[in-house]
Amino acid sequence: MRNLCVSIACAIILLSSRASGGSDLTPLLARIKAVASEGKGNPAASAALKELIKQGPEALPEILGAINDASPQAANWLRSAVDAVADRALSGGKSLPVKKLEAFVRDTRHSGQARRLAYEWLVRIDDRTPDRFLPDMLDDPGAELRRDAVAVVIKEAQEYFDKEQKAAASAAYRKALTHARDRDQIQLIAARLKKLGVEVDLTAHFGFINRWQVVGSFDNKKGVGFHTVYPPEKGVDLAAVYKDKDGVALRWQEHETKLPLGLVDFNKIYGNLHGTTAFAFAVVTSPSERPVELRASSNNAIQMFLNGKQIFGREEYHHGTRMDQHVGKGILRAGRNEILVKVSQNEQTEAWAQTWTFQLRVCDHLGAAVPLVVEKK
Amino acid sequence: MVGEPMTRILVAAIVVASCAFGAAVHAEDSPQFRGVGGVGVAETPLPVKWDKNENIRWKAALPGRGLSCPVVVGKRVFVTACSGPDQERLHVLCYDVASGDKLWHRQIWATGATVCHQKSNMAAPTPVTDGKHIYALFATCDLACYDMDGNLVWYRSLEGDYPTLVNNVGMAASPVLWKNRFIACLETSGASFAVGIDTATGQNAWKVERPKVINWVTPLIIKNHGKDEVLFQGPSDVSAHDPATGVKLWSVAGSFSTIPSPSFGDGLVMAPGGKMQAIRPPSGDDKAKIVWENAKLATGYSSPLVYRGLVYTISTRGIVNCADALTGRTVFSQRIDGTFSASPLAVDGKIYFVNEEGATTVMQAGAQPKFLSVNNLGDTFLASPAAAGGALYLRSDNALYCIAAKK
Numbered sequence: 051m052r053n054l055c056v057s058i059a060c061a062i063i064l065l066s067s068r069a070s071g072g073s074d075l076t077p078l079l080a081r082i083k084a085v086a087s088e089g090k091g092n093p094a095a096s097a098a099l100k101e102l103i104k105q106g107p108e109a110l111p112e113i114l115g116a117i118n119d120a121s122p123q124a125a126n127w128l129r130s131a132v133d134a135v136a137d138r139a140l141s142g143g144k145s146l147p148v149k150k151l152e153a154f155v156r157d158t159r160h161s162g163q164a165r166r167l168a169y170e171w172l173v174r175i176d177d178r179t180p181d182r183f184l185p186d187m188l189d190d191p192g193a194e195l196r197r198d199a200v201a202v203v204i205k206e207a208q209e210y211f212d213k214e215q216k217a218a219a220s221a222a223y224r225k226a227l228t229h230a231r232d233r234d235q236i237q238l239i240a241a242r243l244k245k246l247g248v249e250v251d252l253t254a255h256f257g258f259i260n261r262w263q264v265v266g267s268f269d270n271k272k273g274v275g276f277h278t279v280y281p282p283e284k285g286v287d288l289a290a291v292y293k294d295k296d297g298v299a300l301r302w303q304e305h306e307t308k309l310p311l312g313l314v315d316f317n318k319i320y321g322n323l324h325g326t327t328a329f330a331f332a333v334v335t336s337p338s339e340r341p342v343e344l345r346a347s348s349n350n351a352i353q354m355f356l357n358g359k360q361i362f363g364r365e366e367y368h369h370g371t372r373m374d375q376h377v378g379k380g381i382l383r384a385g386r387n388e389i390l391v392k393v394s395q396n397e398q399t400e401a402w403a404q405t406w407t408f409q410l411r412v413c414d415h416l417g418a419a420v421p422l423v424v425e426k427k
Numbered sequence: 428m429v430g431e432p433m434t435r436i437l438v439a440a441i442v443v444a445s446c447a448f449g450a451a452v453h454a455e456d457s458p459q460f461r462g463v464g465g466v467g468v469a470e471t472p473l474p475v476k477w478d479k480n481e482n483i484r485w486k487a488a489l490p491g492r493g494l495s496c497p498v499v500v501g502k503r504v505f506v507t508a509c510s511g512p513d514q515e516r517l518h519v520l521c522y523d524v525a526s527g528d529k530l531w532h533r534q535i536w537a538t539g540a541t542v543c544h545q546k547s548n549m550a551a552p553t554p555v556t557d558g559k560h561i562y563a564l565f566a567t568c569d570l571a572c573y574d575m576d577g578n579l580v581w582y583r584s585l586e587g588d589y590p591t592l593v594n595n596v597g598m599a600a601s602p603v604l605w606k607n608r609f610i611a612c613l614e615t616s617g618a619s620f621a622v623g624i625d626t627a628t629g630q631n632a633w634k635v636e637r638p639k640v641i642n643w644v645t646p647l648i649i650k651n652h653g654k655d656e657v658l659f660q661g662p663s664d665v666s667a668h669d670p671a672t673g674v675k676l677w678s679v680a681g682s683f684s685t686i687p688s689p690s691f692g693d694g695l696v697m698a699p700g701g702k703m704q705a706i707r708p709p710s711g712d713d714k715a716k717i718v719w720e721n722a723k724l725a726t727g728y729s730s731p732l733v734y735r736g737l738v739y740t741i742s743t744r745g746i747v748n749c750a751d752a753l754t755g756r757t758v759f760s761q762r763i764d765g766t767f768s769a770s771p772l773a774v775d776g777k778i779y780f781v782n783e784e785g786a787t788t789v790m791q792a793g794a795q796p797k798f799l800s801v802n803n804l805g806d807t808f809l810a811s812p813a814a815a816g817g818a819l820y821l822r823s824d825n826a827l828y829c830i831a832a833k834k
Contacts, residue, residue, distance in 0.1 A: 085582075087587065087588045088583075088588050088630060088631055089581065089583055089624075089628060089629040089630035089631065090630070092581045092582075092583075092628050092629045092630060093628050095581070096579075096580055096581050096628075099578075099579060100578070103578060121587075122536070122538040122584060122587060123538065123582065123583075123584045123587055125536060126535040126536055126538070126569070126571070126582050126584070127579060127582055129534070129535065129536065130533060130535070130571075130578075130579035130582070131579070133533055133534065133577075134533075134577065134578050134579070137531065137577070163536060194511075197512070232512050234512050364591075364593075364617075365591075365616065365617065366593070366594065366595060366615075366616050366617065367616070369594050369595035369596045369616070369641065370542055370543060370544055370595040370596050370597075371542070371595070372542045372595075375540070375542045375595065
């Protein structure tokens with residue numbers, strides 16, 4: 051009964067919107083974009099979606115456009131509408147508005163996800179679509195479109211390599227490296243370039259920080275340290291002397307890691323400790339103010355702070371690690387910036403639970419290293 | 428010939444199917460992880476022998492990896508998958524049972540973390556269907572409800588709702604349905620809870636806290652003295668809750684596994700762990716209690732099977748152990764080839780063990796191990812098999828197989 055009432059309300063809204071001359075779809079899209087946590091707004095969104103799906107394929111650009119400023123939850127509702135409308139049109143023998151969809155894909159003001167979705171429907175109806183689009187998309191702000199464009203260059207490079215045209219292969223791989231943002235593509239390119247005698251410094255390429263000031267170890271028995279605000283979290287003074295729970299003096303020391311991809315191994319600095327916490331601190335200078343992502347990975351509980359503000363925290367131990375698994379978003383100021391990382395090790399005794407490490411890089415939203423200088427102590 | 432114990436199981440399966448899922452699901456279907464009731468038992472006979480050329484009704488390519496079982500209702504089979512460099516594409520696919528034709532394919536973008544153990548992936552939980560809707564939960568804690576034609580009815584980003592709801596080994600517990608409740612047990616070291624979600628709206632009907640320990644065990648719905656109960660198995664207890672409200676009804680303390688899921692048969696809950704523990708639910712003044720234990724029945728990833736008075740388990744390294752279901756007394760141990768993640772399936776007096784290397788060993792059910800065939804498809808199978816309407820469904824990372832006589 052409740053759903054029926056919501057459906058009727060949506061139909062009335064749709065009719066009144068048409069009568070007032072506004073976009074037919076605006077009220078329906080607004081109801082879908084209003085979905086909130088714990089399913090709030092779901093009944094209204096569900097009813098709106100039913101109406102939306104009844105629209106013809108000419109509605110696709112507007113539905114796609116609504117993804118631009120939608121929450122991640124609402125974006126999934128909207129992509130379902132796009133798929134249902136397009137599916138229904140094609141199975142009913144209708145055509146999609148190809149010109150409008152192509153214009154949508156080429157307009158980089160739209161969200162990368164929405165453009166990619168439109169692109170995939172174009173590919174569905176014309177398998178020559180990639181040939182028309184991808185050569186111009188090496189610098190695309192959409193991660194997936196850019197990835198496919200880079201893949202084309204990697205394929206070309208491999209073909210040169212297979213024909214033993216090493217100079218052409220090397221040039222093509224370098225081109226691909228310039229534009230690639232996904233770690234698997236970058237690692238593949240670096241491996242191929244190595245075969246061609248070209249070494250790529252992946253630590254620098256990805257933007258990993260490999261020189262830190264570190265201090266430890268603070269208590270984390272029974273996990274208390276993760277939640278305890280230790281002095282470095284209140285402000286870093288590299289000359290300060292702290293005390294651990296036994297009164298032992300703790301001082302900052304410089305640590306430059308030679309491990310791949312800027313991996314910092316606290317066990318190598320402090321010994322194989324358990325129930326413990328350490329900090330790593332770096333000052334970086336940026337030529338301009340810009341949004342950045344601090345991307346870290348660790349098998350330990352980790353917190354990241356940028357300029358004194360916590361931008362990420364995860365209390366999880368030894369549950370798996372992958373490069374860039376943790377992302378904290380913030381604004382890098384022009385000039386001096388402070389990055390503080392807190393890494394807590396628990397008390398597990400299993401052989402697989404002994405790592406106490408982290409790696410961290412500073413990059414843009416696509417994963418490209420941002421220009422900055424890491425200060426020495 | 429269907430014997431007395433089999434009749435009881437069939438009746439129980441039909442009762443569970445009609446009560447838990449509604450009239451749109453029948454005992455012939457396989458609506459959830461391990462089929463009707465989640466116990467891995469079906470009745471319509473399956474082929475005993477097949478290979479790449481024989482008794483493959485159809486084979487459909489999949490767009491990505493998955494550990495989830497196919498689910499089948501009526502003329503449709505559903506399966507989930509994930510793809511993309513970080514498994515950020517989540518797929519729900521629907522195929523025609525008879526032809527294998529893809530009827531629809533929907534995708535959502537992952538909103539939760541996609542880090543996991545290399546053996547797992549984001550399409551680990553098995554979807555569940557009531558015959559009117561398909562509810563697809565992913566390891567990212569994205570949850571989508573579609574109608575039978577692939578139209579989204581509602582969607583939830585559970586990690587969006589509860590940001591610490593994540594484990595970097597990979598979530599894998601499958602959901603279950605009870606009447607108008609979609610029930611999932613989502614246990615992590617951060618947010619950790621069981622939730623009953625209104626199937627009409629996707630909104631929480633109830634939510635109860637669970638231990639903050641990662642856990643991959645699928646809930647089990649049992650009928651205890653005429654009342655439905657949903658069981659959650661955690662590392663230190665098995666607890667029963669009212670599926671309508673989430674209210675805790677009873678529990679049994681012990682040491683239980685956080686990977687294989689419990690099963691139910693002959694009035695006993697088979698709760699795996701370092702040893703198998705058989706729990707008799709409370710009855711009248713008798714509290715719930717562990718009535719027997721058997722360390723030989725320990726498993727790695729796969730869940731136990733209770734069938735015709737016997738309980739079967741298979742270890743990761745291929746040891747089939749069988750015990751009397753009522754007493755726990757070991758009946759036999761027998762090694763078969765392969766490494767095993769999938770749970771065994773019983774159909775028409777036969778037991779199907781699917782190994783990771785692509786071979787399915789078919790064994791005659793009973794106290795004497797009698798092996799009928801080994802059927803190798805040369806693919807990698809970690810997902811548990813599903814049986815419905817006389818067809819066996821196996822899914823690998825690349826393909827969905829329908830094994831049945833061609834129509």
